[in-house]
Structures are given as structure tokens and as C-alpha cells.
Amino acid sequence: MTLVFAAIVIWIVASWINVKLSRSSAHNTLLVRFLVPFIFGVTIIVAWELLARGLDIPSVILPPPSAIATRFAASTDILWLDFVQTFVKGALTGYIMGCGAAFLTAILIDRVPFLQLGLLPVGNFVAALPIVGIAPILVMWFGFDWHSKAAVVVVMVFFPMLVNCVQGLSDTDSMQRDLMKTYAASYADTLLKLRLPAAMPFIFNGLKISTTSALIGAIVAEFFGSPIVGMGFRISTEVGKLGLDMVWAEITVAAIAGSLFYGAVAAIEKGVTFWHPSQRG
Amino acid sequence: MRKLFAVFTVVLVIVAIWYAAAVKMNAKWAYDQAARAKVEISFSELVKDTWAQERPVLPAPHQVMTELWKTTVGKKITSKRSLIFHGWITLEATLLGFITGTLLGIALSVGIIYIRAMDMSVMPWAIASQTVPILAIAPMIIVVLNSVGIQGLIPKAIISAYLSFFPVLVGMVKGLRAPDHMQMDLLKTYNASKSDAFYKLRLPSSVPYLFTSMKVGIAASLVGTIVGELPTGAIRGLGARLLTGSYYGQTIQMWAALFAAALLAAGLVALVGLAEKSVLKKMGMVR
Structure with missing residues (x-):
């Protein structure tokens, strides 16, 4: 008392x-x-x-933080392996592939106005759907290892990223584009020197949104089957064994990984878009 | 009109790719079957077979649509096989969670606007929490509440509530702060009280922000509910349909459940969008 x-x-x-x-x-x-x-x-x-x-x-309902910390300290090796499996292999690989693919698609779409007109509403629509639901299907296709997790992440980050990139690429006004035209700048020059830099705030917005969904995708996909390592696997099995201190330790890892990932992308953004009003403070 | 045509073309292309992929991905099974029966199959037979397998790797669109039709219109809605039945279970939890989360978000945002200590201590955490994959806690909430005897609707609603809570909180704080100094000063010259300033200026100006974050929130709520249906081997709800489908290799059932979830999400977001339009119109805020 x-x-x-x-x-x-x-x-x-x-x-x-x-x-x-x-x-x-x-x-x-x-x-x-x-x-x-x-x-x-x-x-x-x-x-x-x-x-x-x-x-x-009872600690099967809510373990005290000290118990979680002890468990965390005692099982850093397991946590590290889980982290590598889920974050580095699953989330990060998928994040890079998905964002890269979305970026290239956006540049492609940008050249064809018809595609832009048609794909953008579809992309916007898909971006609002519960895409994690595709996880069991992809686990079936690509097996239990990290490949299926990376695939889920690719699908999850692709559409938000695509929508942001396309929006960013159209963020230059006609004055600026006309200026490039008076310089007789080629398409590539305009893209590299004017439109891509102008698109960077939007692109980074997409990248930042995608960091969280990448981690969520990788973790949730492991609920549908995974090898005996991984954060999602550990969470679902330890929950089954009522080892709640381990679950909380994994959640701590997920929280730290999530905020560091976001922080890293935000730091890169600060360096790249130093000219943008939101960064000048 | 041109836009409609463009969207239609894109959708058509996607469906065509889907059909082609179905042939490619299901071909192995078809060839295996043919080899076992010691017959050669022609390409047209192959195509026909790959689009009509019982447990295809990738079901063809029309198979998914048939399943969707069969399990919504073709079954009584009380049947365990009806997607409307499962969809309702999911929708119930989603709506309960979404409404709770939204109300809590609004309440806390009002507190944050008026109490600076709350603003300074809670807001950084609320913003930081957006970068944390909170969905990972879902299985724990389900199991913990299950062990104290709470099951069914409430645990799922809690998950969907906290997923919709943060977007609404952050959006509402932004919205309630939207009036600029000029407008606040004007109210001061009218000798308006604090509550007048709240009801006549801050609240109305926060409405557009509220609806924007509600659209994000309701989509997140639905995802939360579906994920909440996974871990305990739930037998009801769209998430459970996905899970049982994946256990028994019922790919068509999984795709149908996925489409039902997508339709539900699109419908919910569209509903919020409609409400937004009509409310903003009544308030004279439509641009």
C-alpha cells in the first residue's frame, strides 16, 4: 500500500x-x-x-519495468538476432526495394501524363487499404524466411511512396520550368537540377511515413509464419507462453529501432532539403 | 471524363497482368497434374486449367469475384461462411474503437491547448509514438485481456482505438491552434470569453483538420482490428478468415477476405469523406 x-x-x-x-x-x-x-x-x-x-x-498481465529491463539485459543476444532477422533482413531490404521501385515508377509515370492521370487515383486508393492483409498470401508465395517479409514491406511502402514522389515531381511552377526552357535545358537537366531537388521534401515525407509501415509490415508478416527467429515470431510465441517481460523487451527494441530509423531519415532530410522553409526553423 | 478513361485503362491493365500472372504461377501445378495423368496439355488447356484450380497459387480475378459473390449474396448473413457476417464482426470492433479513439483524441487535444504543462509533457511523446510500430502490441493486448476474462469485441476495439487516437490527437491540436493572432485579437476586442473563443473560433477552424485525421484514423482502426483478430486464432472476423485461409491453403478464401477488407476500408474512408463534404458545406468552408 x-x-x-x-x-x-x-x-x-x-x-x-x-x-x-x-x-x-x-x-x-x-x-x-x-x-x-x-x-x-x-x-x-x-x-x-x-x-x-x-x-x-501478476507479471503475466503487466510486468514492472525493472523486470523488463532485466530480461532485456539478460537476453541481448536473442534480441539482437531477432533485430537482424526482422529489421535488417526483412524491413530494411523491403524498404529500400519498395521505395526505390516507387521512385523509378514515379519518374516513369511523370513522363506519361496519361499514366499519371490513371495511376494516381488508383495509387491513392490502394494507399488507404489495409495492405497488411496481403501478408499471409505473400508468406505462402515466398516461404517463411525474410524474403516474404521483405515482399510485404515492398507492397506496403510502394503506394504511399509513389503518391508522394509523383506529387513532388509536379511541385515546380511554370515560371521555373519556363526558365529551364529558356536555358535550353534537356529533360534530364530539368529533372536533375530543378524538379528532383524541388521534389525532395515530398520524397522525404514519403520515406518518413514508410519507415513505420516497413517495421509494422515486417513484424506482422511474421505472425503468419517465420523461422524460429524474428521480432514478430518472438512476440507471438512469448505471448503464447505468457512470457510478457520478453514481449515488452521486444517491443522496446521495436520502439528504439522505429524511432532511430525515422530519426536517421529525418537527419538525411535535414541535410538534403536545408533550403526548405520547414528546415530553416 | 478523360480521367475516368485513364483510371479505367489502368485498372484494365492491372487485371490483364493479374490473369497472365495467374497462368504463370499456377502452371506448375497444372503441368504436374498432366504429367501424373500422362497427358500432354496444349496451351489453351493450360490457360483454362490455371484459371479454374481449386487451390491456385494465385486465383484469377473472376474466381475471387465469384467467391466474393457467393459468400456475400449467396449465403444467409447469419451463416459462418458469410463474409457479411465476418465483415460485420470486424466493422463492429472497428467502429467502437474508432469512435472511442476519436473522442479521447479530441478530449486530450482540448486539454493540451489550454494546459501548457500538458502540452509540453505529452505532445513530444505523442509525436514520437507515431514512429513506433505500436501494432506490435496487438497480440499482447488480446492475450492479456483474454487471461483476465475479457474477449471478443472489447480487446479488438481497444487496439483500433489506440491506433486512431494518435492521428486524431495530433491533427486536432494542429486544428485548434489554426486561428492566427489577428482572429484571436479580434475576439479579444469583442471581449469574448475563453469558452466563446473556443466554441466560435477554435472549434470551427479545427473541423477540416479533424476530418483529415479521421480519414487516416479510420483506416488505421480497421488495420488494427484485423491484426487483432490474428493472434488468438479467432474464428470470427475478416482477420480470422485470412488466418484460417492461410492455415488450410484456401487461397481463394484469403483473396476474397482481403477484397472484403479493402472494400470495407474504402467504404469507411468514403463515408468520412462524405460527412466531411456535407459538414464543411453547411459551415460554408468549401473552397
């Missing part, structure tokens, strides 16, 4: 600190902007720990 009481007290104190910090005159400084969400996050983890222990919640 004291633990529950402690959790409530810590919660109140932490929110009081956060309210004070956000009302202080320093609320716009970088430090406070970082500190407030940090305190909030730590409070949630501490409260979770105290409540899980204080209320004797």
Missing part, C-alpha cells in the same frame, strides 16, 4: 514541477523543453513500477 501511496505522491510532485516549469519564464529554453517531457516519461515509468509492485499485478 505504501508503494501505491508513493506512486501517487511522486505523480503529484512531478506534475507540480512540470506545471511550475512550463509556467516559468524559462519555458521556451531548450533545456526546459527537453526536461518537461523527460520528467513526464520518467514519472510514468516510476509510477508503473510502483503500482505494478504495490498492487501485486
Whole structure:
């Protein structure tokens, strides 16, 4: 009971600190902007720990964070193998192939206005569909190993990426294109020097959206069958064995991998589209 | 008109590629069968066979359509084989989750607008959580709730609620902040109270943002429900149809379930789109 009481007290104190910090005159400084969400996050983890222990919640329902951390530290080798199988082999391969294919298709479509007119609505339509559903079919076609996962990822990232690329390629206005024409620039020159750079914000938007769906696709596809390694495999089997601490450890890995992946793409974007208003701050 | 023609052509080309792929991918089985029966089959026989196999690698479009027709119109909707029955199970959970998620998202966004501490502590996490594959938690939620005796509709609805929650939250915060300084200042000169400013300025200006994020949210909700139907070996719902299809190699059934899910998603998004159009029209916001 004291633990529950402690959790409530810590919660109140932490929110009081956060309210004070956000009302202080320093609320716009970088430090406070970082500190407030940090305190909030730590409070949630501490409260979770105290409540899980204080209320004797069985660990098959909600293991305390410390148990998850111990499990994480104790099984880094398994987690690493799962990470390589699911993220590097499945998600990343599929991501690169899918985004690359979508990019090339977009350039192709761009040359043929008829295709642009016809494929874009179809692409937009498909992008809104529950494409993960295709996972069992692709697992049947390409076998249980990472190839089928990469295939699911390719299908999942292709259409959002395609729509963004096509939109980006048409983002130059007629003035700019006319200027290129007065320079007697060829199609390739216009594409390389004007339209691709102008399309970059859109392309990176597509790339960023695709990072999350790539991971989701790779993990969900493993629910339909996989070799005895992989994050999705581990999650579904450990859930079956009620080894919830391992499941949470895998979810932690997925969360870290997801945000690092997104962060990496966003960092590259910052370097490539430094000229764009949204990047100048 | 030209656009319609273009879309039609593209769809036609896709269907043609599909038929060709069906011949290619199912040919092995057809040849094996022919070799076993010690007969040579001509190309036309091959094509005929590959488009009418019982468990093809890739079913031809008309097979999927027939199955879809048979399992929607041809069966009573109470039948376990009816896709309408399974679709309804999925739709129920999706709608319940979507409505809960949307309402929660709106409520929290109002809090975030008015309480700066909440804004500063919650928003970074809400944005960061979009990069995390939260769908991976789905099996755990199903099993954990199952172990405390909650099954069926509620666990799936919870998954679909949290999938629609974040897009709505982020969109609504953006929308409620959409009025610029001029407009807020104008209300101040009218001596408008905080609640007036909320109901007469902030809320109306957030509506377009709300609908945009609701379209994202309802698609995500449906995906969440379908994935939520996978892990426990559920026997009802579109996700379960996909899963049982994959267990027993019933490819036609899987494709039919996939198409049903696609139609459902398209229908839901279109419904939100229609609501958007009529609401924005009533509010005089249509450009």
C-alpha cells in the first residue's frame, strides 16, 4: 500500500514541477523543453513500477519495468538476432526495394501524363487499404524466411511512396520550368537540377511515413509464419507462453529501432532539403 | 471524363497482368497434374486449367469475384461462411474503437491547448509514438485481456482505438491552434470569453483538420482490428478468415477476405469523406 501511496505522491510532485516549469519564464529554453517531457516519461515509468509492485499485478498481465529491463539485459543476444532477422533482413531490404521501385515508377509515370492521370487515383486508393492483409498470401508465395517479409514491406511502402514522389515531381511552377526552357535545358537537366531537388521534401515525407509501415509490415508478416527467429515470431510465441517481460523487451527494441530509423531519415532530410522553409526553423 | 478513361485503362491493365500472372504461377501445378495423368496439355488447356484450380497459387480475378459473390449474396448473413457476417464482426470492433479513439483524441487535444504543462509533457511523446510500430502490441493486448476474462469485441476495439487516437490527437491540436493572432485579437476586442473563443473560433477552424485525421484514423482502426483478430486464432472476423485461409491453403478464401477488407476500408474512408463534404458545406468552408 505504501508503494501505491508513493506512486501517487511522486505523480503529484512531478506534475507540480512540470506545471511550475512550463509556467516559468524559462519555458521556451531548450533545456526546459527537453526536461518537461523527460520528467513526464520518467514519472510514468516510476509510477508503473510502483503500482505494478504495490498492487501485486501478476507479471503475466503487466510486468514492472525493472523486470523488463532485466530480461532485456539478460537476453541481448536473442534480441539482437531477432533485430537482424526482422529489421535488417526483412524491413530494411523491403524498404529500400519498395521505395526505390516507387521512385523509378514515379519518374516513369511523370513522363506519361496519361499514366499519371490513371495511376494516381488508383495509387491513392490502394494507399488507404489495409495492405497488411496481403501478408499471409505473400508468406505462402515466398516461404517463411525474410524474403516474404521483405515482399510485404515492398507492397506496403510502394503506394504511399509513389503518391508522394509523383506529387513532388509536379511541385515546380511554370515560371521555373519556363526558365529551364529558356536555358535550353534537356529533360534530364530539368529533372536533375530543378524538379528532383524541388521534389525532395515530398520524397522525404514519403520515406518518413514508410519507415513505420516497413517495421509494422515486417513484424506482422511474421505472425503468419517465420523461422524460429524474428521480432514478430518472438512476440507471438512469448505471448503464447505468457512470457510478457520478453514481449515488452521486444517491443522496446521495436520502439528504439522505429524511432532511430525515422530519426536517421529525418537527419538525411535535414541535410538534403536545408533550403526548405520547414528546415530553416 | 478523360480521367475516368485513364483510371479505367489502368485498372484494365492491372487485371490483364493479374490473369497472365495467374497462368504463370499456377502452371506448375497444372503441368504436374498432366504429367501424373500422362497427358500432354496444349496451351489453351493450360490457360483454362490455371484459371479454374481449386487451390491456385494465385486465383484469377473472376474466381475471387465469384467467391466474393457467393459468400456475400449467396449465403444467409447469419451463416459462418458469410463474409457479411465476418465483415460485420470486424466493422463492429472497428467502429467502437474508432469512435472511442476519436473522442479521447479530441478530449486530450482540448486539454493540451489550454494546459501548457500538458502540452509540453505529452505532445513530444505523442509525436514520437507515431514512429513506433505500436501494432506490435496487438497480440499482447488480446492475450492479456483474454487471461483476465475479457474477449471478443472489447480487446479488438481497444487496439483500433489506440491506433486512431494518435492521428486524431495530433491533427486536432494542429486544428485548434489554426486561428492566427489577428482572429484571436479580434475576439479579444469583442471581449469574448475563453469558452466563446473556443466554441466560435477554435472549434470551427479545427473541423477540416479533424476530418483529415479521421480519414487516416479510420483506416488505421480497421488495420488494427484485423491484426487483432490474428493472434488468438479467432474464428470470427475478416482477420480470422485470412488466418484460417492461410492455415488450410484456401487461397481463394484469403483473396476474397482481403477484397472484403479493402472494400470495407474504402467504404469507411468514403463515408468520412462524405460527412466531411456535407459538414464543411453547411459551415460554408468549401473552397
